[in-house]
Amino acid sequence: MKARRDTRFYLIIAAVLILSYLVTTAMTNQYYFFAGFAILQFIVMALAWNILGGYVGYVNFGSAAFFGMGAYAAIVALQLFNASLFTQIVIGGLFSALLGFLTGYLTLRLRGVYFAIATLALLVVSETLIANFDYVGGAAGTYILPTRKPTILGVLIVGKQDAVFGNYKELLFFIMSFITLAAIATCSFIEKSKFGRGLAALRDNEEAAECMGVPTLKLKLIATTLSGLFMGVTGGIFPYYLTFVDPTSAFNLDISINALAMPIIGGTATWLGPVLGAIVLGTMQQVATVTISSELNVLIVGIFLVAIVLFAPNGFLGLIDKFLKRGN
Amino acid sequence: MFSFELLINAIVIGILLGGFYAALSIGLSISFGLLDIVNIAHPTFIILGAFFCYIFNNNFGYDPILVGLVFTPVFYVLGNLIYIVYYHKFEKTGAEALRGLAFFFGILFIIEVSLIVFFGVDFRLVQADYIDFKLSFGDVDLPFRMFVPFVIAMALTLGLQYFSSHTFFGRAMQAVAQDSLALRLVAIDPAKIKRIAFGISLATCSIAGALVVIVIPIEPSVGRLYIGQVFAIVVLGGLGSQSGTLIAAMMLGLIESLVTTFFGPSWAPAVAFGALILVLAFRPTGIFGRVGDTR
Secondary structure: OHHHHHHHHHHHHHHHHHHHHHHHHHOOOHHHHHHHHHHHHHHHHHHHHHHHHOOOOOOOOOHHHHHHHHHHHHHHHHHHHOOOHHHHHHHHHHHHHHHHHHHHHHOOOOOHHHHHHHHHHHHHHHHHHHHOOHHHOHHHOEEOOOOOOOEEOOEEOEOOOOOOEOOHHHHHHHHHHHHHHHHHHHHHHHHHOHHHHHHHHHHHOHHHHHHOOOOHHHHHHHHHHHHHHHHHHHHHHHHHHHOEEOHHHHOOHHHHHHHHHHHHHHOOOOOHHHHHHHHHHHHHHHHHHHHOOHHHHHHHHHHHHHHHHHHOOOHHHHHHHHHHHHHO | OOOHHHHHHHHHHHHHHHHHHHHHHHHHHHHHHHOOOOOOOHHHHHHHHHHHHHHHHHHHOOOHHHHHHHOHHHHHHHHHHHHHHHHHHHHOOOOHHHHHHHHHHHHHHHHHHHHHHHHOOOOEOOOOHHHHOEEEEOOEEEEHHHHHHHHHHHHHHHHHHHHHHHOHHHHHHHHHHHOHHHHHHOOOOHHHHHHHHHHHHHHHHHHHHHHHHHHOOEOHHHHHHHHHHHHHHHHHOOOOOHHHHHHHHHHHHHHHHHHHHHHOHHHHHHHHHHHHHHHHHHOOOOOOOOOOOOO
């Protein structure tokens, strides 16, 4: 029964992936890819934050550090050896995974609030380092002009004719869908596995879990590394999306607050929470940016965050649960 | 590049900057250090205070420090209200860790964006006679734009230190930090003490805001720059110790001024935050940590 449900879950994931490819061939309005990409980006960041914040209970204020470092690792790879888009994404992910692994060691000494503040400090230190690193443009930022044509096994994937994708926006949208689904699959796997139960144990009481033989440090290191990996991958694709990156935008505190607010608003218990939170908030922000102003979309996040923590402690998931229970 | 004159000037500016930082952090040393309320929006409240000073200075020509003083009761009441919400929604249910933090993070953004909506992102200045005044002792300059805030900051810091060690209420505040159950046993309501203390902590934001707007031009998101400094100082100073906070602020001001002078201003932010990471990783109780404090 359980195995069948798993198979069905992965089949749905595969179906969504194919659907997202079909969308790129059918839809012509490029704005939707641009906006859709932003929302997918939010979903991955929220899921990655939730691996550490929701499952382990360590609050990360420095998500933007992992995101920005992923983006800049990708830029360095491009500058050094003219890396292809895929190599860049992988390098961005690996670099932030390493950063996440090192952050994991911080959790040895820092719990709760102190960990949160340390991650915030990590964000500013990373931004300052990059702003003083002239090789990648320093504080002024840098333009990314793709010179290599992306190919897989010799097949051209982006081009006017005879290619799998019509243009870059569509390709990026498809890759981002793939990453998003991979993140969802990872999170769902964590929730069901022994690893996830270990994380839940150490979230509820770290000392007790340690005493019961849960290898807390190992679990925490895996969690911070995974969280960093997904944030770095999201960062690694970012330079191509905007074609211009500067430290202020790559290390923006807004990225951190979104990554944190979306799971809290959606609910931190399962992967569905961050996804719901990211879709609702992300869509609202896109609509607000287009129709009102880009300042207001941050205001929306702030108000939503305060309202949810005050009135719906378990986020949308909690609200839905309550609603279903009342129905019965 | 190195010269003695440059060094002396950097030290003087560093000490003045340190006093200024002390004023920014002293409120947080009460809320975060003594009450365990992680008010990450503290610097943003300071910027809110700074904007009140700007409004009254720009439209009616009032002195920013005077405006800051006049607005302290407003901030005190605001602090009381925020604590009441915080207490009932988070502290009572034991959910302050994650959701309490998120609550203040949300407040940070609400204040910041509201200011952006009203004032835009232009840098704002205040006018006062002493701001452009400067005393020179040989090669050493004493700019009043830094010196006046320094004096006010010292008065504020030392005043609060006296208050918390010599008055009944100040001692009650310290007691809440040490053992709130014991406080309840002698028929004092810890929630009430914490409410008033949080009010005082926010009241200092009004005065600190006046100092900020004198020292630098402000825009709504300037507060973010100070999050690192204030938390670094409070943690370095040993959580809740006013004299520790003052010394830590002086140290940070000096280091930052020296780094700015000899390595360039673009490295300055890394100093405070780098120091913060190191302190957190190696000595979480701070350099001047209270003896026997195991947090």
